[in-house]
Structures are given as structure tokens and as C-alpha cells.
Amino acid sequence: MRPGGSILSHVLRHLVLIAGLVIMLAPFVWMVSTSLKPPNEIFSTKLSLLPTNWAAVENYTKAFTKVPLLRYLLNGVIVTGGIFLLQLMVSLPAAYALAKLRFKGRDILFTMVLIGLMIPAQAPAIPRYVMLYEVGLLDTYAALILPFVFSAFGIFLMRQFFKTVPDDLMHAARIDGLGEFEILWRIMLPLAMPAMLAFGVISIVSHWNDFFWPLIVIQTGDLATPPLGTLFFRNEEAGSDFGPLMAGTVVITAPLVLLFLAAQRRFIEGVTLTGMKG
Amino acid sequence: MATISIEGVRKSFGPVEVLKDISLEIADGEFLTLLGPSGCGKSTLLRIVAGLERNDAGAIAIGGRRVDELPARDRDIAMVFQSYALYPHMTVAENIGLPLSMRRMNVWQRLPWLGSLLPGTAAARKTIARDVAEAAQALEIGPLLGRKPGQLSGGQKQRVALGRAMVRHPAAFLLDEPLSNLDAKLRVQMRTELTELQRRLGATMIYVTHDQAEAMTMSDRVAVMLAGRLEQVAPPRQLYDDPETLAVAEFVGSPKINVIPVESGFHAVRPESMQLVAPYEAGALAGHVRLVEHMGSESLVHVEVRSQGAPLIARLDSHSERNPQRGEAVGLKPLPHRVLKFDAQGRRVR
Numbered sequence: 001m002r003p004g005g006s007i008l009s010h011v012l013r014h015l016v017l018i019a020g021l022v023i024m025l026a027p028f029v030w031m032v033s034t035s036l037k038p039p040n041e042i043f044s045t046k047l048s049l050l051p052t053n054w055a056a057v058e059n060y061t062k063a064f065t066k067v068p069l070l071r072y073l074l075n076g077v078i079v080t081g082g083i084f085l086l087q088l089m090v091s092l093p094a095a096y097a098l099a100k101l102r103f104k105g106r107d108i109l110f111t112m113v114l115i116g117l118m119i120p121a122q123a124p125a126i127p128r129y130v131m132l133y134e135v136g137l138l139d140t141y142a143a144l145i146l147p148f149v150f151s152a153f154g155i156f157l158m159r160q161f162f163k164t165v166p167d168d169l170m171h172a173a174r175i176d177g178l179g180e181f182e183i184l185w186r187i188m189l190p191l192a193m194p195a196m197l198a199f200g201v202i203s204i205v206s207h208w209n210d211f212f213w214p215l216i217v218i219q220t221g222d223l224a225t226p227p228l229g230t231l232f233f234r235n236e237e238a239g240s241d242f243g244p245l246m247a248g249t250v251v252i253t254a255p256l257v258l259l260f261l262a263a264q265r266r267f268i269e270g271v272t273l274t275g276m277k278g
Numbered sequence: 279m280a281t282i283s284i285e286g287v288r289k290s291f292g293p294v295e296v297l298k299d300i301s302l303e304i305a306d307g308e309f310l311t312l313l314g315p316s317g318c319g320k321s322t323l324l325r326i327v328a329g330l331e332r333n334d335a336g337a338i339a340i341g342g343r344r345v346d347e348l349p350a351r352d353r354d355i356a357m358v359f360q361s362y363a364l365y366p367h368m369t370v371a372e373n374i375g376l377p378l379s380m381r382r383m384n385v386w387q388r389l390p391w392l393g394s395l396l397p398g399t400a401a402a403r404k405t406i407a408r409d410v411a412e413a414a415q416a417l418e419i420g421p422l423l424g425r426k427p428g429q430l431s432g433g434q435k436q437r438v439a440l441g442r443a444m445v446r447h448p449a450a451f452l453l454d455e456p457l458s459n460l461d462a463k464l465r466v467q468m469r470t471e472l473t474e475l476q477r478r479l480g481a482t483m484i485y486v487t488h489d490q491a492e493a494m495t496m497s498d499r500v501a502v503m504l505a506g507r508l509e510q511v512a513p514p515r516q517l518y519d520d521p522e523t524l525a526v527a528e529f530v531g532s533p534k535i536n537v538i539p540v541e542s543g544f545h546a547v548r549p550e551s552m553q554l555v556a557p558y559e560a561g562a563l564a565g566h567v568r569l570v571e572h573m574g575s576e577s578l579v580h581v582e583v584r585s586q587g588a589p590l591i592a593r594l595d596s597h598s599e600r601n602p603q604r605g606e607a608v609g610l611k612p613l614p615h616r617v618l619k620f621d622a623q624g625r626r627v628r
Contacts, residue, residue, distance in 0.1 A: 171330045172363035176442070177351040177380030190367040 035246035062244035072229030086149040095158030116152030143217040161195035194269040226252040280341030280449035287336035313493040314503035356443035360455040364427040371423040413445040450482040524624035543621040551616035552592035555609040562609030
């Protein structure tokens with residue numbers, strides 16, 4: 001399908017896209033704008049994006065000093081990084097087995113993965129909480145990481161990718177002397193980079209932004225993830241100091257935006273699963 | 279190099295029996311071709327010899343050693359795939375070197391970075407690089423060693439796949455339609471090169487193809503496989519001149535052999551053994567010319583004969599004096615000593 005030739009349809013198409021862009025971007029722009037303003041301008045009735053009196057330095061200094069924002073960011077990195085690494089260690093072998101090995105019960109296992117895909121994270125929250133309580137892991141990093149190590153989505157995504165790798169490649173590898181784990185590590189893993197990157201972005205973004213689970217299992221402020229950190233922020237500041245709060249949220253959002261921008265091209269490759277071309 | 283012996287091998291996929299009691303002995307240094315239409319089970323047989331599929335019954339021995347229970351890597355065979363199956367993320371040198379590094383280096387030495395620190399790694403890498411360069415030189419792909427498979431043409435990929443098979447001097451080579459992804463001209467060229475390579479290495483080769491030109495030109499012996507059975511195993515010439523069954527006679531040879539139903543079964547006559555004669559000569563089949571195909575060195579004359587379903591074909595030399603026209607009434611008379619006789623079940627009657 002070639003794009004329609006008429007100028008009118010071009011203009012219309014771009015108008016629709018621009019409208020969508022404005023709706024999507026407005027809250028972020030407002031967040032950045034608010035983080036630069038002093039309190040009196042935030043509550044002013046006048047609509048203006050740029051402040052007349054800049055309060056950026058005050059707001060950002062406050063954000064970093066009132067609460068341990070860097071600590072929250074570090075927690076976020078530890079938790080999302082830990083989750084993603086462990087997810088890979090589980091998903092890659094599982095997905096390889098489900099995609100490429102023949103064994104009894106494989107289809108049932110895969111159906112279970114698909115069912116797992118449909119269960120919302122909130123549904124097993126209480127049993128998980130109880131289990132963590134029983135083993136005494138509440139209020140630790142482990143409580144933030146362990147429940148997400150098994151990722152139905154990760155297994156599904158990687159399996160779909162492995163399915164596209166020709167069987168002959170594994171056959172050749174077996175004849176060349178590679179065992180199954182070495183096929184996974186030396187052949188499949190390098191080929192699966194785009195899919196892994198896509199999964200990485202999705203996994204890291206969702207766990208970085210997760211508010212529900214950390215709120216349940218974390219009491220100690222030192223273990224708070226970034227979104228939970230902003231909650232502590234609000235409590236301490238009685239919810240009126242929006243400038244620093246927005247400065248904090250800008251700092252928390254920025255790493256994700258940077259991550260996505262860096263991985264954008266390969267991320268889209270991975271999601272569309274076009275990585276494998278002999 | 280080694281002999282390969284296949285004895286009573288059977289294989290089913292679910293209810294479908296794809297290999298029905300296959301037995302075959304391949305001599306040391308022999309070039310044996312498994313020839314058959316797609317779906318006849320020839321690739322499955324090759325995969326069973328390679329150890330990529332398990333046989334349900336029967337035995338495989340390579341160099342006198344039973345290998346049924348061994349995984350592919352311990353059978354000391356190399357395989358070349360139709361799709362070449364090169365590792366897309368590795369360079370040509372890494373592709374060819376991988377089977378060597380799997381054998382000459384241990385798990386720790388193969389690790390990235392860390393491996394380089396271990397004793398023996400550097401020496402092993404050196405011998406591998408030397409052997410890779412040697413194989414690359416034999417196949418004239420030396421300048422390509424640093425490239426990735428994605429940057430190679432079909433013919434170059436083919437050579438890399440051969441290099442990966444050759445480099446560790448296996449007991450036998452298994453080739454699964456290795457030329458079918460190449461264009462016609464390159465295929466003919468590779469046919470010769472592959473035969474020469476096989477002679478030079480003195481290698482035992484099992485070569486799977488559906489292309490009878492490849493089978494006839496390259497092989498010491500051809501095993502014709504139809505519907506999961508070996509119909510006949512013979513040198514190419516014998517297969518063509520002296521087929522055991524009607525099915526083999528019909529499968530081998532282009533254009534197809536003329537089959538004439540008779541009371542006792544069938545008579546089959548190759549087009550070059552069909553004489554074009556006057557329409558009412560005694561003993562001739564009368565008909566008229568439906569089509570003449572001029573091939574340059576020869577002409578194929580398709581003759582519609584009333585008693586026959588499909589037209590019969592006669593092959594004429596280009597310097598033949600006859601020049602039949604479409605619609606002309608002609609007679610066809612087989613050379614009597616070149617008629618192959620089969621019974622009603624399609625078995626040869628001598």
C-alpha cells in the first residue's frame with residue numbers, strides 16, 4: 001500500500017498523529033514545566049510553560065536532599081536489573097526447550113505458560129505475600145525480585161523468537177559437537193539479542209514503574225524503589241510542595257526514557273521478530 | 279575414512295512409516311547417492327545416520343562401530359545442509375573453526391575472555407587457525423575468512439559449509455541436497471568440484487538429492503528410494519540400462535521412459551531406443567506427430583498413438599535425415615534388444 005497521493009490526506013494524517021502526540025506528551029511536558037517553577041507560579045491561574053522566576057535549582061536540590069533520591073534510583077537499578085537477569089536465566093532455557101526440543105508434556109507446559117500470561121500480577125499477591133512472610137523475606141530486596149523471576153511473558157516472547165530459528169542450525173551445532181546448553185549459549189543467545197532487548201525494555205520499564213508490589217512488601221525507606229520513594233516524598237511534604245515532587249518524578253522517569261531511546265531501533269526489531277535472516 | 283553399514287532400519291512418524299526396512303552397505307571412499315522424489319524418506323535416512331533422528335529398529339555402523347546409541351557429535355561424521363546452516367553471528371573463520379574448538383579445547387578454554395588466560399588455549403587456537411586456513415585454501419575462500427555469512431553469495435556459503443565439514447577430517451560426509459539452492463550454472467560447476475574434492479579426500483560420502491542429473495554424474499553408486507523403500511542400488515549406468523523395477527525405469531532418465539502395456543505386463547523403451555519408421559511398417563505402432571522439441575544436439579518427437587494414453591517419445595540425433603512435422607503420420611518401432619520387460623507388478627522379467 002503506497003501512501004495516498006493527495007495533500008489533503010497527508011495533512012489529515014499528520015493532524016491526527018499530532019493530536020495523539022500532544023495528548024500523550026502533555027502530562028510529561030507539564031511535569032517538566034512544573035519542576036522548574038516556584039510554588040506561587042505552580043498554582044497561578046495563568047497557563048504558561050516556562051516560569052517567569054526559575055526555581056529549577058531549588059526544586060531539584062530539594063528533591064535530592066529531602067529524600068534519598070539517589071538511593072531510590074540505586075534500588076531501582078538493583079531490583080530491575082536483578083529481576084531481568086534472573087528472568088533471562090529462567091526464560092531462555094525454558095523457551096528453548098518449548099520451542100526446539102521434543103519431549104512429553106511440552107504442549108501442556110506451553111499451555112500453562114499461556115495461562116500464566118493471562119493472570120494479572122495482583123491476583124497472586126496475597127499468597128505470595130504469605131509465602132514471603134513464612135520464609136522471612138518480607139522487606140528485603142529478595143521480596144522485590146523473587147516473585148517476578150518466572151515471567152510467562154518472557155518465556156512466550158523468547159519461545160516465539162526461537163521458533164523462527166531454523167532447525168538445521170541446531171542440527172549443525174549438534175554435529176559440530178555442541179551440547180544443548182552450549183547451543184543455547186553460543187548459538188541461540190547471540191541470535192536472540194533483539195528479542196532479549198525488547199523483553200529487557202518491557203521488563204525493566206514495568207518493574208521500575210511498579211508501585212503496587214513494593215508498597216505491599218517494603219516498609220524500610222532505604223529499600224524503596226523510585227515510585228515508592230515519591231510516595232515517601234509526598235508524605236513528608238504533606239503533598240503541597242509540587243515543584244520538588246515533580247523534579248523527583250522527572251529524575252525517576254529520565255532513565256527509562258534514555259533506555260528506550262538507546263534501545264529503540266533494536267527494540268522494534270525484537271517486537272516484530274524480524275531478527276533472524278540467514 | 280570408513281565404511282557405513284545400514285541394516286534393517288525402520289522409522290515411523292506417528293502412524294506414517296517413512297522408512298521400511300532399509301539395508302545398505304557403503305564402501306570406504308565410496309560416493310553413494312540417495313535418489314528419490316521429495317517425501318520418499320531419503321533425508322530422514324540421512325538424519326538417522328547422522329544421529330539427528332533415532333531409528334525405531336535396525337542398526338547403523340560407521341567404520342565397523344555400532345553408533346545407534348551415540349549422539350551426533352560422537353559419530354565422527356560431518357554434514358552439509360541444504361540451507362548451509364551457517365551460524366549467522368560468527369565469521370567464516372569461526373564457522374569453520376567451531377567443530378575444531380569443540381574438540382580440541384575444554385569447556386573452560388572455550389569461555390570468552392577467561393579462556394585466553396588458561397594454559398594451552400593459545401596453542402590450541404593456533405592449530406585451529408592453521409587448519410581453518412588450510413581448509414579455506416583448499417576451497418579458495420581464504421579472502422572471506424573475516425566475513426559473516428550474511429555478506430556471502432550462495433556459492434560462497436556452500437563452500438564455507440563444505441569447509442566446516444572438511445576441517446576435522448571426519449570418517450564420513452553426509453550431504454543433504456547441498457546444491458539445490460544454487461543457480462543452474464553454479465550447480466553444474468559445483469558438481470564437478472565436489473566430485474573432485476571427494477576423490478582427493480578419498481572420503482566416504484552419502485549424498486541426498488532429488489536431482490537425477492546430480493545422482494548420475496557424481497556417484498559411484500545410486501540408491502533409488504521410493505516411498506520409504508530402496509528400489510535398487512547400482513552404478514548410474516546400470517540403473518539406466520538395467521533397472522530392476524518399472525518404478526526405477528520411470529524415475530531415472532529424462533525424458534521419461536516409454537511404457538507400453540502388453541498382455542504379460544509392460545514393455546519399457548528409452549526414447550533413444552525408439553525408431554521413427556513409416557506408419558504402416560510391420561510391428562510398428564502407428565500414430566501422428568504431436569510435438570517436436572528441438573534441443574540442438576537432438577530432437578524429441580512426441581507421437582500420439584491411439585492405443586496409448588500418453589504420447590510416446592522418440593529421440594532423434596540432430597544429424598538424422600528424418601525431419602518429422604507436426605501432424606505427420608509416423609510409425610514407432612522399438613529396437614528389439616533394447617526393450618525392457620516387466621510383469622504386471624512392475625518387476626523385471628529377463
